[in-house]
Amino acid sequence: MIKLINLSCVLLFYSGGLLATDYHVDSNPPYLNIGDVPWDTIQAGDRVFIHWRATPYKEKWVINAVGTELNPIQVIGVNGPNGEQAVIDGNAATTVPGVNFWNERRGLIKIGGSNIPNNSLPEHIIIENLELRSARPPYQFINDVGDTETYATNAASLYVEIGAHITFRNNTIRDSGNGIFVGANGGQTQDILIQGNHIFDNGIDGRIYEHNTYTAAIGIVYEGNHFGALRAGALGNNLKDRSAGLVVRYNWIEGGNRQLDLVDAEDSSVLVNHPSYTSTHVYGNVLMESDGQGNSQIVHYGGDSGTVADYRKGDLYFYNNSIISTRTGNTTLLRLSTNDETAHVFNNVYYGTANGGSLALIDGSGQVNMQHNWFKTGWQDCHCSPSGTVFNLGNNQTGTDPMFESLINENWVPAVNSVLVNAGMTPLNVLLPEHQVDKQYVKHEGMQIRPDSGDLDMGAFEYCGELICDLIFIDGFD
Numbered sequence: 001m002i003k004l005i006n007l008s009c010v011l012l013f014y015s016g017g018l019l020a021t022d023y024h025v026d027s028n029p030p031y032l033n034i035g036d037v038p039w040d041t042i043q044a045g046d047r048v049f050i051h052w053r054a055t056p057y058k059e060k061w062v063i064n065a066v067g068t069e070l071n072p073i074q075v076i077g078v079n080g081p082n083g084e085q086a087v088i089d090g091n092a093a094t095t096v097p098g099v100n101f102w103n104e105r106r107g108l109i110k111i112g113g114s115n116i117p118n119n120s121l122p123e124h125i126i127i128e129n130l131e132l133r134s135a136r137p138p139y140q141f142i143n144d145v146g147d148t149e150t151y152a153t154n155a156a157s158l159y160v161e162i163g164a165h166i167t168f169r170n171n172t173i174r175d176s177g178n179g180i181f182v183g184a185n186g187g188q189t190q191d192i193l194i195q196g197n198h199i200f201d202n203g204i205d206g207r208i209y210e211h212n213t214y215t216a217a218i219g220i221v222y223e224g225n226h227f228g229a230l231r232a233g234a235l236g237n238n239l240k241d242r243s244a245g246l247v248v249r250y251n252w253i254e255g256g257n258r259q260l261d262l263v264d265a266e267d268s269s270v271l272v273n274h275p276s277y278t279s280t281h282v283y284g285n286v287l288m289e290s291d292g293q294g295n296s297q298i299v300h301y302g303g304d305s306g307t308v309a310d311y312r313k314g315d316l317y318f319y320n321n322s323i324i325s326t327r328t329g330n331t332t333l334l335r336l337s338t339n340d341e342t343a344h345v346f347n348n349v350y351y352g353t354a355n356g357g358s359l360a361l362i363d364g365s366g367q368v369n370m371q372h373n374w375f376k377t378g379w380q381d382c383h384c385s386p387s388g389t390v391f392n393l394g395n396n397q398t399g400t401d402p403m404f405e406s407l408i409n410e411n412w413v414p415a416v417n418s419v420l421v422n423a424g425m426t427p428l429n430v431l432l433p434e435h436q437v438d439k440q441y442v443k444h445e446g447m448q449i450r451p452d453s454g455d456l457d458m459g460a461f462e463y464c465g466e467l468i469c470d471l472i473f474i475d476g477f478d
Helices: none
Strands: 011-015 018-025 047-051 059-063 073-078 086-089 093-095 107-111 114-116 123-128 130-133 140-142 148-150 156-160 164-169 172-174 178-182 190-195 213-215 218-223 239-241 244-249 252-254 260-262 279-283 286-289 297-301 315-319 322-325 331-336 342-346 349-352 359-362 367-371 374-376 380-382 389-392 397-399 404-406 411-414 439-442 446-449
Touching: 047 086, 073 130, 107 130, 130 156, 156 172, 172 178, 190 213, 239 244, 260 279, 286 297, 297 315, 315 331, 331 342, 331 367, 359 367
Parallel strands: 018 047, 047 073, 059 093, 059 107, 073 123, 086 130, 093 140, 107 156, 123 164, 130 172, 156 178, 164 190, 178 213, 190 218, 213 239, 218 244, 239 260, 244 279, 252 286, 260 297, 279 315, 286 322, 297 331, 315 342, 322 349, 331 359, 342 367, 349 374, 359 380, 367 389, 374 397
Antiparallel strands: 011 018, 140 148, 404 411, 439 446
């Protein structure tokens, strides 16, 4: 995790000509509580350091301020002596003084949408290295006028009502209705980065409408995150998204009704008509399906609103993923909503503990162009008579074991003699250079430079052979 100098004073500094302030919330006056920070006047370049303490902070608030690319507004957790993250707990939290905002029931930390402060579009905000938890019923809180309220079922630890250039990094996010909720707000919410977080234990018992994350924006990237199982009894998906310009790369995603539910922007014509809406990129991920857990489909791409004209109807680029299923019955890799959805599937490895015939590529509809993948012998196009088509473009491999380093230890790196080694292809030209496979996930919540050992291996990890495989970590991660 990030390492920070423990300063207990307020520091004024110049950055590009801007007078900015460091606030330290710790055991020393004047900032003993988060509410002591002047959130109504916070400005570009300001940094709020929230230091770990033995008891959680029971406070909730809105951030509706405008930073810049060079001078973002940052809220940064400072770890305790044993690496503990500072905890912001929504259960019995009190809204900080000096702010006034609507939809208080929807979030623990809210971005945008307030009367005080009254900016129309918060920008360039970073929240990192905090544990954020417990925004859901039956938990209650004290609102900004002193009344007690109960959280909404779709409340979130991090709720973006509107915002641009927002980063959530290295946080632990759990025990809420939605872990993260991002609303499109007519296309004004743009450029969201969700990076290196541990997101798990969210959702509402018996409900399908809340998820570990639920997002809609123009331009959103998930990378280096560890998605764990939802709360016991919750029926939502792990990562659900309705964005234009979605990128999901180098994550570890296990459990949920579906691991990925990538559907239509049901309430935003701006997103539906955006040029990036019809191109979705999913690569370098680990997707894990347990027996008896949720839907048997791993990825859903297209739409679910019933307004078929608004479905994604474009290209899903699905490559260099490692999919592991311990489901004893049938598993379906892709549900494409209509025959207007096309999936380009290459360099993936699917390993299931059941027999090969238990795997189907599609649920019935859609077009799949597949090449350079590894599947267990006996896989099928569909567990049905499909209306869609699977086009086998060649160089796919089958067998009984792709030979990972260790199934028991969930080490999905190819072993020295694995058939996955050097069996991949260079990504399609349309994907380069922006979506080159040049990184890989680090267990857990990190990324590293992917070793360059010649041709790409199939799957999310590269065998490095005789190379020196020192871990080169990406900035911001261990």
